[in-house]
Amino acid sequence: DAKTTQPNSMESNEEEPVHLPCNHSTISGTDYIHWYRQLPSQGPEYVIHGLTSNVNNRMASLAIAEDRKSSTLILHRATLRDAAVYYCILTPPGAQKLVFGQGTRLTINP
Amino acid sequence: SQTIHQWPATLVQPVGSPLSLECTVEGTSNPNLYWYRQAAGRGLQLLFYSVGIGQISSEVPQNLSASRPQDRQFILSSKKLLLSDSGFYLCAWSVGSGSDTQYFGPGTRLTVL
Numbered sequence: 001d002a003k004t005t006q007p008n009s010m011e012s013n014e015e016e017p018v019h020l021p022c023n024h025s026t027i028s029g030t031d032y033i034h035w036y037r038q039l040p041s042q043g044p045e046y047v048i049h050g051l052t053s054n055v056n057n058r059m060a061s062l063a064i065a066e067d068r069k070s071s072t073l074i075l076h077r078a079t080l081r082d083a084a085v086y087y088c089i090l091t092p093p094g095a096q097k098l099v100f101g102q103g104t105r106l107t108i109n110p
Numbered sequence: 111s112q113t114i115h116q117w118p119a120t121l122v123q124p125v126g127s128p129l130s131l132e133c134t135v136e137g138t139s140n141p142n143l144y145w146y147r148q149a150a151g152r153g154l155q156l157l158f159y160s161v162g163i164g165q166i167s168s169e170v171p172q173n174l175s176a177s178r179p180q181d182r183q184f185i186l187s188s189k190k191l192l193l194s195d196s197g198f199y200l201c202a203w204s205v206g207s208g209s210d211t212q213y214f215g216p217g218t219r220l221t222v223l
Contacts, residue, residue, distance in 0.1 A: 034211075043200045043214030044154065096142065096161070097169065098212055100154040 004088045009105040012078050020073040020104055022088030027068050032091045034098070035062065035073045037084040044087065044100075047073065083108045112137035116201050116215040123222055129174075129188040131218050133201030136182065141203040143184040144212065145176055148198040160184060196222045 005023040012018045024033070035047040048055055048062045050071075055062040061074040075082055087103040113136045123129060135141050145157040156169045158176035166176050173192060177185045184201055198219050202212040 041217075041219075043202070043217050044212075046211045046213065049211065096159050096167070097144070097156045098154075099156075100146075102153055 004090060004101055006086070006088055006101065006104045008102065009107065011107045011109065013109045014080060015077055018075040018078045018082070018106065018108075020075075020086050020088075020106065021070065022072070023070045024088070024090055025069045027090055028092065029068075030093050032093075033062065033064060033068075033071050034089045034091055035060070036087045036089065036098070036100075037082075038087070038103070039081075039084045047086070078106075078108050080108050080110060082106065112203075112213065114201060114203055114213060114215040116199075116218050118218060119216065120219045121221070123191050123220065125193055125222055126190050129186070129191050129195070129220070131186040131199055131201075131220075133184040133186075133215060134182055135203045138182070138203065138205060140181060141205055142210075143178060144202040144204075145184065145186050146200040146202065146214075148200065150197065152197075154200065158186070191222045193222050196220055 032049055032051055034049040036044040037047050038044045048057055048060050050062045050064055054064060063072045083106055085103040085105050087100050089098050115134050117132055142161050144159045146154045147157055148154045158166055158168055160166050160178045163178055163181055174188050198217050200217045201215040204210045204212045
């Protein structure tokens with residue numbers, strides 16, 4: 001499984017944008033980049049995914065580097081409810097499993 | 111819309127006792143089903159997945175087993191619990207042939223004493 005590297009923790013302030021980085025230098029050409037988050041005492045929640053182009057949805061934006069060796073999850077205006085562990089996961093086509101790393105623990109200050 | 115249920119929400123069991131955790135999915139047919147475990151302070155680890163009734167793939171050898179008696183029902187079992195079985199057990203579902211979004215249930219927090 002291709003490996004991802006994320007900072008252990010990040011901190012931001014409420015109502016400010018947050019940029020969560022993920023390095024995946026060994027990504028293959030067909031790996032999807034998925035982001036999930038896990039709020040305290042809950043199961044993980046899908047956030048966004050992409051392959052090559054940048055993606056936007058109601059929760060976040062995903063910016064993918066041109067060489068696909070890194071990506072950034074962007075929360076445009078953080079709220080206290082965005083405090084969670086964010087996981088960046090690479091999934092090959094047809095993969096039946098998600099391989100979770102340690103993720104980034106995001107703290108939002110009021 | 112699709113929903114996923116897990117029960118019980120919390121469970122405290124003595125070492126050596128049996129275990130049965132149940133997961134059911136509503137609103138979709140022929141889902142892929144998954145059991146994950148998250149030990150305290152650790153990441154999520156895939157235990158089992160199933161692409162159809164009676165089809166179970168095991169990711170980690172251990173004293174746990176899984177069964178899928180119906181299309182939208184996934185059961186995690188153990189004959190004799192160990193202390194190391196404590197953790198947060200999560201069921202998830204997806205559709206498609208893989209690399210698709212997985213949707214997680216609320217989880218069962220198991221404490222083995």
